[in-house]
Amino acid sequence: MIDKNSFDEKAVQGLGGQIKIRYKLIPAVVIEIPENAIEKLKSVKGVKKIELDKIAYAYPGNGRGRPPWYTPTQPSQVIPWGIDRINAPDVWNITTGASNGVIEVAVLDTGVDWDHPDLAANIAWGVSTIGGVVSTDPADWYDGNGHGTHVIGTIAALNNDIGVVGVAPNVEIYAIKVLDDRGSGTYSDIMLGIEQALLGPDGVLDADGDGIIVGDPDDDAAEVISMSLGGSVDDTALHDMIITAYNYGVVIVAAAGNEAADQPSYPAIYPEVIAVGATNSTDGVAWFSNLQPEVAAPGVDILSTYPDDSYETLSGTSMATPHVSGVVALIQAAYYNKYGTVLPVGTFDDLTTDTVRGILHVTADDLGDTGWDIYYGYGIVRADLAVQAAIG
Template sequence: MRLKALLGILLTILVVASLAFKPATAQQSEKVKVIVMIDRDSFDEKAVKGLGGQIKIRYKLIPAVVIEIPENAIEKLKSVRGVKKVELDKVAYAYPGNGVGRPPWYTPTQPPQVIPWGIDRINAPDVWSITTGASNGVIEVAVLDTGVDWDHPDLAANIAWEVSTIGGVVSTDPADWYDGNGHGTHVIGTIAALNNDIGVVGVAPKVEIYAIKVLDDRGSGTYSDIMLGIEQALLGPDGVLDADGDGIIVGDPDDDAAEVISMSLGGPVDDTALHDMIITAYNYGVVIVAASGNEAADQPSYPAIYPEVIAVGATNSTDGIAWFSNLQPEVSAPGVDILSTYPNDDYETLSGTSMATPHVSGVIALIQAAYYNKYGTVLPVGTFDDMTTNTIRGILHVTADDLGDPGWDIYYGYGIVRADLAVQAALG
C-alpha cells in the first residue's frame, strides 16, 4: 500500500509539473524581423521593448528601423506611438548563373586576356581611347551583391572599398565581406576587370568599385540588409553623407558617395521602406540599375520594377532575348554565356539578367566619367520616358540598338545598350 501511495504521489507531481510547463510553451511566439516606418519625433521605443521587441537597425537616411519582435505582437506594434507602417522583412536573391566553380585548393594559371563577347557587343573597347571610367577617384560604382574576391589579379586595383551589411551589421572585416558564392565577383568583373594581359576586361576597366555584400554565400539576403547596403553606398567609406555641406554628393570630389548602384538581385514582393531608400538615392542623383529577373515573368522583379530604377533584360550572342529574361525591361544587354572573374583568382561563364546588369552599370560609369572629366560635373539620372541626351537614361534610350518594335517594347525595352554611342552623345 505504501508503495502504491508513493507511486501515486510521484505520478501526481509529474502530471502537475507537465501542466505547469505547457502554458509557457504555448505562450511563446517565434520572433520575426519587421521593417517599420516611423515618425522619429514621436516614436515610442519603450513600448517596443514592452512588447518584447528589439531594434536591430536604425537607418540614417530614411525614418525607418528594423525590429525583431514576437510574431504575435505585430498587431500591437502597429498601434505604438510614432509607428506609421509595419512590413515583414522579405528575402531577395542573386539571379544565379550556371557556373560550377572549383575547389578552394585549386590555383589557376592566369590565362591570356580575351574580350568577352558582351563587352565587344556593346562596343565598349571603342570608347577606351576616350574614357576607361577613370576620374581621379570621383566616379564609383557600388555593387550590392555577394561580396568580392578582393585580391583577384584582374580586379584588385579597382576595388576601392569592401563592406558587409549581412545581418544588419555594417562590417569591414574581410571575413564578413569576402565572396564565398562567386556571383558578386563575376558581376564586378564585367564592370571593372582590368585591361591587362590576363583573363578578361570589363566595360569600364579603370572605374572604382565599392563591393557591398548584402547577400550571403548562398546568394540570398533580406530587404533590410539591401536597404542598409544602399545607405552605405550613399555614405561611402567615410560614413558621411555630405562632408562639405553643399547639398551635392554625386560627382562631388569632396564626397565619396557612389554615382552608380548596381544590383544583380531581386525579390517577388514590394516593400515601402525599400522603395523609400531607393527614392532617397535617386533624389541625390545616384543612377540605380537592377536585374529584371530570371523568371520569364511578364514584368521585372523588385527593385527593378520601381520607376527610379533601370531594369535590365538579357540577350544572347545573336541578339535574341534570353528565354528566362523577365519582360518589360527599360534596356537590354548581353546576359548569356558571359565570361568574367570568379573567386580564387579564377574565371567562370554564367548566364542571367544578373550578368546583363553590370554591362549597363559599366556603360553608365563610362558616361559619367567622360562627362565629369570634361565638364567637372555629372549628368542627372532622368526618367523612364526621357528621349534627350541631357540625362543618363535619355542617353541610354536614344543610343541603344532598337531591335524590337520601334521605340520601347516589352522584350528589349529601348534596345541593347551601346557604350560608344552613349559616350559620344554625352560629350555632345
C-alpha cells in the first residue's frame, strides 16, 4: 500500500525493484524486488505497508473420474439438478437475465471456452490479468483448465435445446482469467481482475459522470463478481479492492472452500462477500464444504459446460457459487426490467448490495437450525422466491 502523492518510485528502482502493476482504484502497486532489499523498501517515502503476494486456487471440481461428455452430435438439453433445485426455471417467464446490456456477471476464474455452443452468445467480453498483464486477446483468456467454463455454464448456459441450461440463460458474462491453466493465481492478479470488472470493456469508471456505476445503462461495470476460488491467507490489499467494489454497489459472491474447515477461506470470509457452501441432491451439506457460509447452493455432481464443446460433472463449493451468482443476476435483471436503473442513488428502494443479500437470506430454504447456522448459513437459495421479493 502506498501514498500515491509521495511515493518515491525512483528509490524503488534504486533498490533493484520494478513496478509490475499499478492499480487504478486503490493506492497500491505490485513490486518485484530482490528479497534482500525488502527491509530497505519499508523506509522508502510513500510506502505505507508491504505484503508478500499470495496464491489462490480454483477449488477442485471433484469429478466422477470419467471422461467429459463429448458431443460429436449435440445431445438434447437437460436441466441440471442444481438448477432445478433452486427453482430457476420457475423464474424464466419473468426474466432469464436479459437486460439490454445493463446486467453483467464477471466470473474471475480460469477463463472460458468462448466458442462453446452453449455459451458463446452470452460471452460479452473477456480479459486476462495473468502475470499482471491486462490482455483482451481471446487466446489469452481461453480456458485451458476447464474450471472456468464449468462455472460459467452453471450461471449462463443457453436455453437452446442442447447440452445444459444455466440459472440465468441470457445474462451477459465477463470472463476474466485470473487463474492459469493449472488453476492457480496470485492475489495481485485477482485484484487486477476485480479492477477490470469495475472498469469494464471501456476501461473507464463512471464513463458518463453521473456517479452511478452499477446498473447504469451508460456504464459497463459488472453488477456481480463471482469467484470460485480462494486462498488460506488474509491480505489487506485484496480486502481493500473488494471493499472498493462493494462500495460501488457490486454484489460479490465467492466459494466458501473445500477444506471442511470451520470457516470460509479468503476472500469469501470478508464481510463484503457472500460466502457460498455446497449441498448435495438430498439437501445435505457436502462433506468438504467449509462451515459458516452466508448461504448454500447445490455443489455435488453438477453437470455443466466444459472446453472443446463438451460437458462434465464436477463437485465443490466452486460449483455452488455460480448458482448464487446466477440468482443475483436474475434478481437484478428482474428489478431493472421493471423499475429501471438498479442503483438509483438516494431513494429508499435502491436495490443495493445489502438489499440483495437480505433478499437471499429471507427467501432461502431455511434448513438446519432456524435462521442462520454454521452449516447452511441462511439456507439454500431460491431463485423463484428471491425474484418475487425483488419486484413485489
